[in-house]
Amino acid sequence: MLRSIGAIALGFLVIGCLAFGTDAAIRSTVPQHFGAGGRLDDVGLLLLTQLYVFVYATFGCWLTARLAPSRPMRHALILGALGLAFNVAGTIAMWDTAPAWYHVVALALVMPAAWLGGWLRERQLARGAGQLAAA
Template identity: 60%
Template sequence: MTRSIVAVATGFFLIALLSFGTDFAIRAAMPALFDGEGRTTSVTVLVLTIGYVGLYATIGCYLAARLAPREPMRHALVLGVLGLLFNLIGTWFAWSTAPLWYHAVSLALVMVWAWTGGRMRVQELDALTHSTAAV
């Protein structure tokens, strides 16, 4: 049980660290694209944000699955559900910082990223099993 908690928590903190760090870097590098409250209407920035958060979420969910003692997909999906809950709360509080389409797409993709990270680990394990069996 402890290894499972550590696996999911490690993935969660990796995603948060990378996402918030990249957010900070983008705001520092391009402050003119954001107003005083952090709002932006730049479609480029919003799509870029969806992209890097998706990449980080996939990596974090893969890491959770990789560190899991068993059932890697379950660990990735648990992290996805946790991420979805935090994203729902974040969306509630940051509703006015981005257009509706951004919030909708971001929420819709959370479990896709989680499944993708978990699937990467499952495929990796399958490949290891098949290569070992062939020897």
């Protein structure tokens, strides 16, 4: 149980650190694209943000699945559900910082990223089992 909690917590922290770190780097690199109150309307930067957050979330969920003592997909999806809850709260709190479509897409991508991370780990395990059986 403790190992499961640790795997989920570590995945959550990795995603958060990578996403917030990249956000900070972008804000300091191109501050002219951010309006009053930090609002971002630049479609290119918004799409870039969606992309890197999706990649980070997939990686974090894969990491959680990798560290999970059993049922990797279940652990990845639990992290996804936790991430979705935090994203809903963040979306409500920061609704005015981006166009509505951005928030809707961000919320819609959380669980697919979690599933993909879990699936990648399960695929690794299946390949490993197949290689062991062939040996």
